[in-house]
Amino acid sequence: MDAVKNTFAISCAIVVVLCAWKIVNMVWVRPKKLEKFLKNQGFQGNNYKFLFGDMKEFSMMSQQSKSRFQNINIDDGDAVLSHVVAFSHHSLQTHGRSYITWMGWNPRVTIMDPDLIKDIFMKFNDFQKSKSNPFVLLIATGLVTLEGDQWEKHRKLINPAFHVEKLKNMVPSFQWSCSEMLGKWERLVSSNGSCELDVWPHLQVLTRDMLSRTFFGSSYEEGVRVFELISEQTALASDALLSFYIPGSRFLPTKRNRRMKAIDREVNVSIRSIIDKRIKEVKTGESNYHDFLGIILESNIRELDQHQNKTHGMTINEIIEECKVFYFTGQETTSSLLLWTIILLSRHQEWQSRAREEVLNVLVNKGMNVDELNHLKVVNMIFYEVLRLYPPVPGITRMVDKDITLGRYSLPSGLQIALPIMLIHYDEELWGSDAKEFNPYRFSEGISKATKNKLIFFPFGWGPRNCIGQNFALLEAKIAIVMILQRFCFEFSPSYVHAPDLILNLQPRFGAHLILRKL
Numbered sequence: 001m002d003a004v005k006n007t008f009a010i011s012c013a014i015v016v017v018l019c020a021w022k023i024v025n026m027v028w029v030r031p032k033k034l035e036k037f038l039k040n041q042g043f044q045g046n047n048y049k050f051l052f053g054d055m056k057e058f059s060m061m062s063q064q065s066k067s068r069f070q071n072i073n074i075d076d077g078d079a080v081l082s083h084v085v086a087f088s089h090h091s092l093q094t095h096g097r098s099y100i101t102w103m104g105w106n107p108r109v110t111i112m113d114p115d116l117i118k119d120i121f122m123k124f125n126d127f128q129k130s131k132s133n134p135f136v137l138l139i140a141t142g143l144v145t146l147e148g149d150q151w152e153k154h155r156k157l158i159n160p161a162f163h164v165e166k167l168k169n170m171v172p173s174f175q176w177s178c179s180e181m182l183g184k185w186e187r188l189v190s191s192n193g194s195c196e197l198d199v200w201p202h203l204q205v206l207t208r209d210m211l212s213r214t215f216f217g218s219s220y221e222e223g224v225r226v227f228e229l230i231s232e233q234t235a236l237a238s239d240a241l242l243s244f245y246i247p248g249s250r251f252l253p254t255k256r257n258r259r260m261k262a263i264d265r266e267v268n269v270s271i272r273s274i275i276d277k278r279i280k281e282v283k284t285g286e287s288n289y290h291d292f293l294g295i296i297l298e299s300n301i302r303e304l305d306q307h308q309n310k311t312h313g314m315t316i317n318e319i320i321e322e323c324k325v326f327y328f329t330g331q332e333t334t335s336s337l338l339l340w341t342i343i344l345l346s347r348h349q350e351w352q353s354r355a356r357e358e359v360l361n362v363l364v365n366k367g368m369n370v371d372e373l374n375h376l377k378v379v380n381m382i383f384y385e386v387l388r389l390y391p392p393v394p395g396i397t398r399m400v401d402k403d404i405t406l407g408r409y410s411l412p413s414g415l416q417i418a419l420p421i422m423l424i425h426y427d428e429e430l431w432g433s434d435a436k437e438f439n440p441y442r443f444s445e446g447i448s449k450a451t452k453n454k455l456i457f458f459p460f461g462w463g464p465r466n467c468i469g470q471n472f473a474l475l476e477a478k479i480a481i482v483m484i485l486q487r488f489c490f491e492f493s494p495s496y497v498h499a500p501d502l503i504l505n506l507q508p509r510f511g512a513h514l515i516l517r518k519l
């Protein structure tokens with residue numbers, strides 16, 4: 001009996017020692033080994049600090065820039081950078097261009113070399129999307145988070161919805177949504193022909209409306225409610241991201257966790273009811289396939305018919321997740337592009353006049369169609385320059401899946417990699433001494449000339465996993481800006497405060513108070 005007890009006690013002791021070693025290894029031995037390994041290869045950065053790494057400094061800097069009321073000088077690129085990506089900007093200035101930061105006990109290296117960035121994007125199976133914070137996964141898990149065969153299958157089935165020919169059919173819906181917004185603006189304009197307005201909420205409603213109309217077509221009203229919920233979910237997730245994630249904390253019955261779960265349930269139920277209705281319509285032959293959901297369901301049904309096999313095609317749950325992905329990725333990004341375009345055109349009146357002149361010349365007496373819109377060269381140059389200085393997604397990350405060589409570096413499995421879009425877009429070594437200035441001329445002969453064929457401009461990512469919605473976003477933004485320029489001129493109101501803020505993407509912290517004048 002004693003022998004059995006002893007064996008049990010020894011086994012328990014071994015398990016306890018092994019667990020303790022695993023924890024010590026994870027939070028101390030491994031980070032210190034990696035620190036030495038990475039620093040020996042030339043990466044600079046803070047030494048690893050037990051458990052939290054750089055997270056305390058990171059959250060403190062983010063909170064500081066959020067808590068202070070600050071009107072940032074719009075012409076001072078460094079001030080903008082140090083406000084939006086405070087910690088990365090500080091690290092770049094302190095440690096140089098290849099640096100390590102510590103996300104808790106996990107090291108993250110920042111890469112700014114365009115050739116290495118290209119390599120990372122091309123080898124997308126080796127450099128996978130970072131495992132998202134579980135709070136973000138509650139917003140959506142689909143194309144943005146999938147890997148390998150699953151990602152390939154979904155991308156192939158969804159690609160047809162974003163084909164240029166399909167996008168052309170969406171122009172009337174975009175115009176309709178813009179007309180509604182501009183109609184409201186016209187009613188607000190007083191008898192002297194002008195009004196002061198915070199345009200930010202209007203642009204958010206506009207892009208929400210455009211996406212709901214083109215995505216859900218006839219089910220537009222239900223789609224709007226889903227949007228409201230996903231916006232709330234995004235704000236809650238963004239708040240959660242500012243603090244260090246303690247494994248398992250999302251299961252605690254906190255107020256935020258409960259609300260996030262309730263939203264998730266409601267969103268799933270709403271989208272499922274839209275899809276069920278649509279499938280019924282498909283079966284009775286009442287459905288048309290002009291909206292996104294229709295095109296994706298059609299593409300899915302075709303795939304299932306061809307292969308008669310459930311491993312092909314997407315399940316209804318997967319389609320629901322993809323719908324959430326489009327809401328999440330498609331709305332705030334496009335409203336951000338439109339907003340910063342309007343802000344920079346308010347600051348640079350000469351470019352506003354030039355853009356309006358082009359719009360009035362090129363589109364005179366012509367209906368709005370994709371081919372005509374493609375002739376708007378100045379508007380294109382302005383969009384590129386806005387995407388360079390105010391990229392709606394200021395940075396992306398990847399994860400090293402297995403020990404791998406990247407250029408002259410050996411990177412260990414599990415390492416995170418940051419590709420700091422905004423830091424690269426502002427870099428004087430890469431763009432020249434006017435890198436931090438607004439100068440759309442740099443794009444006058446296209447992107448490859450402006451970038452000298454280097455990968456230093458990637459507001460939509462790059463390579464096989466680039467943004468699937470890029471053409472969609474540029475088309476809707478173009479239609480919106482054209483219609484605004486045709487009817488209004490705009491400038492800053494005295495109450496405008498320039499405070500770009502990173503809330504998962506780049507947004508104006510205090511809105512965008514402008515004076516609109518009817519033309």
Ligand code: HEM
Pocket residue numbers: 129143144145155325326329330331333334337391392393396397458459460461462464465466467468469470472473
């Ligand atoms: C100005 C607007 C937009 C910007 C700046 C933008 C930016 C980006 C970026 C940087 C990525 C790459 C992320 C990475 O590599 O980790 C991406 C991916 C993605 N975007 Fe966009 N996006 C915009 C609009 C849209 C729209 C309108 C949609 C859909 C309606 C959309 C859907 C997606 C999806 C699904 C992915 C993941 C693609 C994949 O991994 O295969 N985006 N976007």
